Amino acid sequence: MVTVVDTKSQNTKTQKAARHPEKQKNPDTPVLRKPSWIRVKAPGSPVYKETHQIMRDNNLVTVCEEAACPNIGECWSKRHATMMIMGDTCTRACAFCNVRTGLPDALDRNEPARVADAVAKLKLKHVVITSVDRDDLEDGGARHFADVIAAIKDKSPETTIEVLTPDFLRKGNVHEIVIDAKPDVFNHNLETVPRLYPSIRPGARYYHSLRLLEKVKEKDPSQFTKSGLMVGLGESKEEVMQVMDDMRSADIDFLTIGQYLQPTRKHAAIDRFVTPDEFEALQKIAYSKGFLMVSATPLTRSSYHADEDFERLRQARAEQQRSK
Numbered sequence: 141m142v143t144v145v146d147t148k149s150q151n152t153k154t155q156k157a158a159r160h161p162e163k164q165k166n167p168d169t170p171v172l173r174k175p176s177w178i179r180v181k182a183p184g185s186p187v188y189k190e191t192h193q194i195m196r197d198n199n200l201v202t203v204c205e206e207a208a209c210p211n212i213g214e215c216w217s218k219r220h221a222t223m224m225i226m227g228d229t230c231t232r233a234c235a236f237c238n239v240r241t242g243l244p245d246a247l248d249r250n251e252p253a254r255v256a257d258a259v260a261k262l263k264l265k266h267v268v269i270t271s272v273d274r275d276d277l278e279d280g281g282a283r284h285f286a287d288v289i290a291a292i293k294d295k296s297p298e299t300t301i302e303v304l305t306p307d308f309l310r311k312g313n314v315h316e317i318v319i320d321a322k323p324d325v326f327n328h329n330l331e332t333v334p335r336l337y338p339s340i341r342p343g344a345r346y347y348h349s350l351r352l353l354e355k356v357k358e359k360d361p362s363q364f365t366k367s368g369l370m371v372g373l374g375e376s377k378e379e380v381m382q383v384m385d386d387m388r389s390a391d392i393d394f395l396t397i398g399q400y401l402q403p404t405r406k407h408a409a410i411d412r413f414v415t416p417d418e419f420e421a422l423q424k425i426a427y428s429k430g431f432l433m434v435s436a437t438p439l440t441r442s443s444y445h446a447d448e449d450f451e452r453l454r455q456a457r458a459e460q461q462r463s464k
């Protein structure tokens with residue numbers, strides 16, 4: 141049985157309308173029946189509840205909840221919550237994303253300390269921090285990211301840190317503020333193939349996103365770079381392979397590929413469900429192109445199994461350096 145864990149879309153119709161006002165004019169898209177391989181663990185274990193409580197006690201927003209991630213039952217049962225900083229409202233309006241859109245509130249200067257406190261309470265070995273897009277801020281929120289990284293390092297020096305950032309489009313060199321804060325992994329998702337950007341990611345620019353990750357590697361080669369793609373949006377296999385080549389020419393270390401799942405009927409329609417065998421084939425192709433790590437399964441998300449994968453990533457780099 142498929143368990144849908146969409147706490148946000150279970151709201152009333154009025155709340156839904158307020159959540160994505162720009163999408164209300166879109167026609168309803170068909171809802172495809174989920175195949176048997178999209179199976180998830182239902183939330184509710186004692187550790188899940190504890191994780192939930194720590195998030196609420198620290199007044200934190202998580203992408204796990206805001207994006208209605210299907211993996212929340214599994215991840216939160218292992219205390220792996222991905223905190224989303226700078227509020228719950230995004231200034232972009234991507235066609236695939238369930239995060240609320242609109243005008244965000246002012247930054248909360250106490251948030252870095254609350255995030256660090258939650259990371260310590262969860263006893264995380266590896267944490268993933270993401271954010272909404274903050275095009276309204278002069279630095280796109282880069283300083284706030286750096287403050288969060290510094291607060292975590294201060295309170296939990298052994299915890300490794302992965303950031304999943306916005307693209308900082310039209311913000312100059314502010315990404316350098318995040319790089320200089322020295323996260324262990326710098327992640328930014330390309331999300332889809334360039335042909336689909338105008339309809340799926342209209343506020344972003346494919347080559348800008350690619351170049352952002354390339355600049356991270358140029359400035360600090362010790363940081364791992366990571367990026368992710370959704371499939372099932374109408375892209376061809378050749379287009380995905382071209383994106384892999386582009387990523388490798390930007391020296392990206394780690395590629396994640398997962399199935400796109402439509403958050404509501406007003407979001408982009410699912411073109412098809414990519415089969416587990418096809419994911420396996422994509423994974424093999426990606427490894428053959430030289431990525432250090434690849435995770436490609438229907439339920440792969442940027443932060444899914446990020447802690448175990450970080451260990452494997454470190455080992456893969458060490459092996460690569462030994463064989464040089």
Ligand code: SF4
Binds near residue numbers: 203209210213442445
């Ligand atoms: S995959 Fe990531 S976003 Fe989804 S529940 Fe797990 S940690 Fe949260």
